[in-house]
Amino acid sequence: MSRKTIKVDYLARVEGEGALNVTIRNGQVSKAELRIFEPPRFFEAFLRGRDYAEAPDVTARICGICPVAYQMSAVHAMENALGIEVEGQLRALRRLLYCGEWIESHALHIYMLHAPDFLGYAGAVDMARDHPDIVKRGLSLKKAGNAIMSLLGGREIHPINVRVGGFYRTPTRKELEPLAETLKQAREDALATVRWTAGLYMPEAERDYHLVALHHPDEYAMNTGRIISNRGLDIAVEDYNRHFVESHVLRSTALHSHLREHDCYLVGPLARYSLNYDQLSYLAREAAKEAGLGVTCTNPFQSIVVRSVEVVYACDEALRIIDEYQEPERPFETAEPKASEGGGCTEAPRGLLFHRYRLDENGGILEAQIVPPTAQNQPSIEADLKDLVGGWLDLPADTLRERCEQTIRNYDPCISCATHFLKLDVRHE
Amino acid sequence: MARSDHKPRLGVWKFASCDGCQLTLLDCEDELLQVAGAVDIAYFPEATRGSVRGTYDLSLVEGSITTLHDAERIQDVRRRSRTLVTIGACATAGGIQALRNFADIDDFMAAVYAHPEYIETLSTSTPIADHVPVDFELRGCPISKQQLLEVVSAYLCGRRPVTPAHSVCLDCKLRGNVCVMVAHGTPCLGPMTHSGCNALCPSYNRGCYGCYGPKENPNAPALSERLDQLGMGRAERLRFYRTFNAWAGPFREESERHEP
Numbered sequence: 001m002s003r004k005t006i007k008v009d010y011l012a013r014v015e016g017e018g019a020l021n022v023t024i025r026n027g028q029v030s031k032a033e034l035r036i037f038e039p040p041r042f043f044e045a046f047l048r049g050r051d052y053a054e055a056p057d058v059t060a061r062i063c064g065i066c067p068v069a070y071q072m073s074a075v076h077a078m079e080n081a082l083g084i085e086v087e088g089q090l091r092a093l094r095r096l097l098y099c100g101e102w103i104e105s106h107a108l109h110i111y112m113l114h115a116p117d118f119l120g121y122a123g124a125v126d127m128a129r130d131h132p133d134i135v136k137r138g139l140s141l142k143k144a145g146n147a148i149m150s151l152l153g154g155r156e157i158h159p160i161n162v163r164v165g166g167f168y169r170t171p172t173r174k175e176l177e178p179l180a181e182t183l184k185q186a187r188e189d190a191l192a193t194v195r196w197t198a199g200l201y202m203p204e205a206e207r208d209y210h211l212v213a214l215h216h217p218d219e220y221a222m223n224t225g226r227i228i229s230n231r232g233l234d235i236a237v238e239d240y241n242r243h244f245v246e247s248h249v250l251r252s253t254a255l256h257s258h259l260r261e262h263d264c265y266l267v268g269p270l271a272r273y274s275l276n277y278d279q280l281s282y283l284a285r286e287a288a289k290e291a292g293l294g295v296t297c298t299n300p301f302q303s304i305v306v307r308s309v310e311v312v313y314a315c316d317e318a319l320r321i322i323d324e325y326q327e328p329e330r331p332f333e334t335a336e337p338k339a340s341e342g343g344g345c346t347e348a349p350r351g352l353l354f355h356r357y358r359l360d361e362n363g364g365i366l367e368a369q370i371v372p373p374t375a376q377n378q379p380s381i382e383a384d385l386k387d388l389v390g391g392w393l394d395l396p397a398d399t400l401r402e403r404c405e406q407t408i409r410n411y412d413p414c415i416s417c418a419t420h421f422l423k424l425d426v427r428h429e
Numbered sequence: 430m431a432r433s434d435h436k437p438r439l440g441v442w443k444f445a446s447c448d449g450c451q452l453t454l455l456d457c458e459d460e461l462l463q464v465a466g467a468v469d470i471a472y473f474p475e476a477t478r479g480s481v482r483g484t485y486d487l488s489l490v491e492g493s494i495t496t497l498h499d500a501e502r503i504q505d506v507r508r509r510s511r512t513l514v515t516i517g518a519c520a521t522a523g524g525i526q527a528l529r530n531f532a533d534i535d536d537f538m539a540a541v542y543a544h545p546e547y548i549e550t551l552s553t554s555t556p557i558a559d560h561v562p563v564d565f566e567l568r569g570c571p572i573s574k575q576q577l578l579e580v581v582s583a584y585l586c587g588r589r590p591v592t593p594a595h596s597v598c599l600d601c602k603l604r605g606n607v608c609v610m611v612a613h614g615t616p617c618l619g620p621m622t623h624s625g626c627n628a629l630c631p632s633y634n635r636g637c638y639g640c641y642g643p644k645e646n647p648n649a650p651a652l653s654e655r656l657d658q659l660g661m662g663r664a665e666r667l668r669f670y671r672t673f674n675a676w677a678g679p680f681r682e683e684s685e686r687h688e689p
Contacts, residue, residue, distance in 0.1 A: 045537035064449020123477025
């Protein structure tokens with residue numbers, strides 16, 4: 001029996017540290033295991049004994065790429081526990097901040113982490129030598145997302161302005177207005193991004209996913225809604241633990257998530273797009289149509305196009321919020337701490353992010369649970385590889401290895417989050 | 430460095446961290462391609478494929494040491510680096526994950542993992558300078574973009590970086606902020622905290638929470654007394670000092686003074 005091994009020591013262009021082992025026996029993939037060796041940092045442990053109000057700033061430090069997601073899930077969980085309602089303009093401002101993070105994080109992934117795979121470059125800096133205008137457009141788009149984050153959040157990484165109940169300080173209309181000009185240009189860049197990514201070579205790969213995302217009756221869900229799937233799941237956020245289960249496997253310092261009844265599932269842009277397509281803005285839907293996307297998308301390689309469509313949407317939505325903005329009466333809502341328990345789920349750029357906290361009568365955290373999107377997608381990444389690698393065995397070794405890496409980067413995996421990723425080892429037995 | 434014919438080789442290394450400080454380099458949207466033109470980005474796995482080979486003129490190190498493997502890896506990084514600069518609170522002070530240093534690591538493992546036996550970790554999270562000589566420490570959680578550019582350009586020109594060492598208080602005065610502690614009674618770590626953020630939190634009506642770590646020779650007991658007068662209890666003060674730079678000398682000592 002022939003046997004060969006292809007190795008990459010450390011998967012690049014992902015956030016964090018990990019590796020991949022693929023075993024091929026008689027031309028069939030018998031095993032595909034993602035190993036995550038990002039050192040654990042024990043957030044759920046040291047959150048115990050902290051005050052409820054500290055959770056947004058502490059959990060932001062799980063991930064420098066999507067801190068707003070952590071802050072949002074944390075504040076929603078705390079508000080759920082304490083019975084605080086955040087409505088009107090405060091709710092809209094949160095959505096605006098999230099739009100900023102979606103634009104920033106998606107632009108980073110599309111241009112700097114993912115596109116080099118499609119075009120055969122080691123990274124965006126190399127890509128910039130041949131395609132300077134494309135990379136500059138990506139940086140400019142990213143900068144527009146960051147502009148929202150710095151204005152509303154105070155800074156791009158680990159914003160300081162988010163608190164349970166709202167914000168420390170809300171902006172004036174006058175402060176927000178200049179953002180509109182930036183975002184109009186960003187929207188043009190986003191539309192150009194959709195056209196550009198639609199023209200990239202896409203490997204054929206249709207997968208039968210169980211897609212899971214947040215759904216809201218009135219909007220493309222970001223902060224609130226019910227958790228739904230394309231196979232009939234429709235649950236309240238508070239019931240998360242009745243349907244999802246986390247397990248600890250030897251190969252990963254990030255816990256794996258499964259649905260009790262259905263095993264592995266997919267969260268992130270493909271799931272959001274396919275489940276909530278009708279709620280995208282007109283411009284985003286038109287751009288998707290022009291790019292040749294249907295109303296659902298299950299080719300993981302096309303996630304780069306779907307992310308681009310979501311950037312169009314986020315620019316549109318941010319512009320709408322800024323246009324309709326009226327300064328709220330007060331920057332935050334409050335409630336007395338009480339012994340309670342609450343869960344919150346929001347759509348991080350990479351997908352569903354669930355937080356749950358149990359509090360004592362003084363608002364001290366007794367128990368914390370954080371389930372990041374990459375942890376939920378780990379089994380799905382492994383399933384993709386198991387399903388797809390078999391069809392690529394005729395590819396030259398280097399191309400095969402690169403294709404495997406690309407398959408993983410389709411997910412924009414954030415390993416810092418998930419452990420709260422990648423050495424590639426393809427073994428032919 | 431700048432005078433030699435070859436472009437200086439830059440390495441960006443990650444240990445236990447959130448990736449935010451190295452992202453700061455990618456967040457320099459206006460300057461990134463210029464920086465990339467001035468240096469040879471020889472190792473930066475978050476941004477580019479490429480392998481660890483040879484030596485580096487400038488290494489930026491993010492993250493803290495929390496595993497035996499990383500304790501060995503940093504020795505290798507030091508050997509390969511002419512100049513080694515640590516970036517961010519994890520690398521300069523152990524980061525938020527240094528909260529384990531005050532606790533029992535077995536309790537921490539049991540709280541997060543069903544199979545603690547699968548996990549290989551040290552009982553402490555320590556700054557890079559505890560393990561190898563460091564040429565310059567850039568503070569912050571996260572670091573400031575301007576200060577990062579200052580560090581990179583300083584090393585490209587062969588000079589020491591200039592980063593002010595005063596407290597956040599002075600930045601507040603320079604910005605014309607009303608003091609949140611004096612005027613509103615809001616607890617603020619500004620008097621003890623190293624400059625770097627341009628007094629961000631007080632500018633948003635909140636107290637500083639110490640992202641840039643302690644300044645040199647702070648008067649911690651005086652601040653604790655003031656916080657006490659503002660009605661901040663002992664346990665609350667302990668937590669106040671114990672966040673992203675919990676293991677940095679003055680914050681650590683003052684928090685330990687508040688232990689029950």
